[in-house]
Each structure stands twice: as structure tokens, then as C-alpha cells.
Amino acid sequence: MPLTDTQIKKAKSNGKVQKLNDGDGLRLEISKAGTKSFKYRIRANGKDTNITLGLYPPMTLAEARAKRDEVKAAVRQGIDPIKCKRDAKLKQLAVEQAEQQRITFSQLFEQWHDHNESEWNYKYATDIRNRITQHLLPVLGDLFIDEITPQQIIYALKQMEAKGLGDSIKKVKQYASRIFRYGVGLGLCAVDPVRDIPAADIFKKPKKENLSHLTKPQDLYQLLNAIDAYLGDISTATALKLAPHVFLRPSELAGLRWDEVTLTKTKIGDATLEHGAVLIEWERMKMKRPHVVPLSKQAKELLQTMEAFKDSSAFVFPSPRNPNRPIHRDSLGAGLKRIGFNGKQTAHGFRHTASTLLNEQGFNRDHIEKQLAHEAGDVRHDYNKAEYLKQRATMMQAWSDYLDGLKAGADVVPINHHKKG
Structure with missing residues (x-):
């Protein structure tokens, strides 16, 4: 007789394997432990x-009978249900293993960052982490990397654009592409979705960097005295005072380290620098060339005021929040805004002020360009960082003296007695 639901429900374990036949090869098997399972003989x-x-x-019993009929029909067609079941189990196992190997964009970023x-x-490692953390992780961080689309990346970049950060989009996009290509190389994702984002017509062109700078003596008198x-905090205040004297870019100045500074007489090449020098290795320079700044007497004295912090920080201008980090390069621009020079003078603009006036006043253009570290090239090639150093030291001292005269409100005689050549 066929089985019934009531009969199956009431069946109990008796310590032995029991087999209750339903007919047509289907049976209910009760294990010694009492587990009930439907089995079919083929x-x-x-x-x-x-x-x-x-x-x-x-x-249920009805579902077991339907499954029995399904298996029976498959066998009639020459299909091996056992092999099909085994293949399905292997496929499911492969899917589960693939799921375990899937990682999110946040996890991929951490792997890539740790690897490199x-x-x-x-400075470079921190810049990458800050940009990705601020602009991509809030949108993409929790998504599996193999599911991220170009449209989702565009959405994240568009949010940057809406915040007025269009000038950073290109760099963030490049970082994102490098992260995904790292994932492709490890077999964690199949493609880099960034590659399918059009290079143009998607984002507004970023505004050119504001390089506002002053060159009129009366304006510089007001600026230097306002500085x-x-x-503000002593690090930013001193860095602002030093900025006009050294021609460094904001990031190079803000991140200055004590191991890059010599405040005693030093000889580099055939030049003897009476007041010391700043020597920044190629890694921190925009043009990837080592760079020497001969210090004027005024620049040396400003640096000496920061020596009180030398034992507690490796940085000349430590952050007031964390002495293990330098002030941010934007601190200099923020300081200039606080003293009323927003739109008139930028931190980077000090370089243009010096370049404009030194060229007008007769200094050799090659010496000026060398001191501005405008040369680009491969650091593996020979490079004479001390080139024109005697002349540059003379120029830097004359420039600092000129600034002091302007700050004092004197009728400063232009330093144009230096002939070009």
C-alpha cells in the first residue's frame, strides 16, 4: 500500500534502519538516529x-513522488541523475568558493595600498589614502569590485565636481584605475571599469590654479607686515614668514624635515654657504630632482625659531594637532585668507612674485629658474644640484635684504645692478 502523510509522521526510530515502501521504487528510510529521507532506486x-x-x-510525500517521476523521466532519456546531482553540487561549491574570494573596493584598496x-x-602615500577615503570609499567602498560599473565611478566623481573639486578628478580617476588594474592582475576582477569612462565631455574643465601674487612695493609692504x-599657530605663522624667502612650493615648504635643513656654514660643490642650506631629495620635489636652497641670514633666523620643537617632531613645521605630521600645504593659503589677502596672494604666488621681480631687476634668468626648481627630468641621470650655487646664494641674500627693506617701508633701490649673464 502507498504511504500516507499520517503514517510517515507517526513513524518512529526503533534503533534499526527502517524502509517503508511507497511503490514504484520510492521509499521512506528511517535511520537509527530517526532521520527520515526519501530514496529512489534507479x-x-x-x-x-x-x-x-x-x-x-x-x-513532503507529494514532493517526493513528483521528484521520483522527474528522475524516472530523466533516466528514460539517458540522463544520469547521479552525475547531474554531483555536477550541480560541484557547481554550487565553485559558486560558494568564488563568493568567499570576492572582495569589496575598500578591501582591494587596502591590499593595493599596503602592497605599494x-x-x-x-606624503604621496598619505595623499592617495586621503583622496580615496574622501571621494571614492563613501560611494564604492562596500561594493564588490566585480560588480562596480563605470556609471557608479562617474557618480562618485560627479559628486567631487559638485563640491568644486574638479581639479582633483583626474588624479582620483587615475588612482582608481591603478587599484582596479591591480585587482585584474591578481585575478580578483575581470576588467578595469575606469577604462570605459570617456576622457572628455563628462566633466567640466577644472579652473586653472589660482596663482595670484603681488609685485608692487606698497602691496608687498602691507603683505609682509600682515604676515x-x-x-595663528606658530608652525603656520613661521612657514608664512619663510615662504617669500625660499621659493619653495607650498607642499615642499609645509613638509620640510629637519634632516633636510643645515643651519651652519656648509660647503656644497665649490660653493660655501655661510648661513646653511635646505637640501630636499628628489622624492619630495614636483620635478623629481634634488634641490638646494641656499639660506639667507633672514631665512636661517626664521628656521632657528622652530628648533624648540626639533626634539618632539621630525618636521620643521609640525601640525598643532599631531607632531608626527607636518602642517598641511593648504594651511599657508588659509593663513593668507585670514589676514585679508584672499584672491590677492596665494602661497604658490610667492614664487611668481620672486620670479617677476628678480627678472625685472636684472638677475640671470638661468639662476632664477634653477632656484625655482623648474627643471624636469629623470633622476637616474646625472644632475648637478649645485649648479650656479654661488650665484644663487648671492641672489637669495640680496632678495631677503630687498624684502626686509620693503617691510620696513623704505624707499628700496631695485637690485638691478646685477647684470644678466
């Missing part, structure tokens, strides 16, 4: 084999 590949259709009660960090300098009266 003949495949020339031999009889039992297959488990499912467990009771998750599978030892090859980067601190002297700045009441």
Missing part, C-alpha cells in the same frame, strides 16, 4: 543505485 550505467531525493519533513606603500614616500602680525 538503474543507471548497467547497475542499480539508490539516490536520496530529500529529507522529511522539508520534502613601502615604495612611496610618506608678521599673524596670530
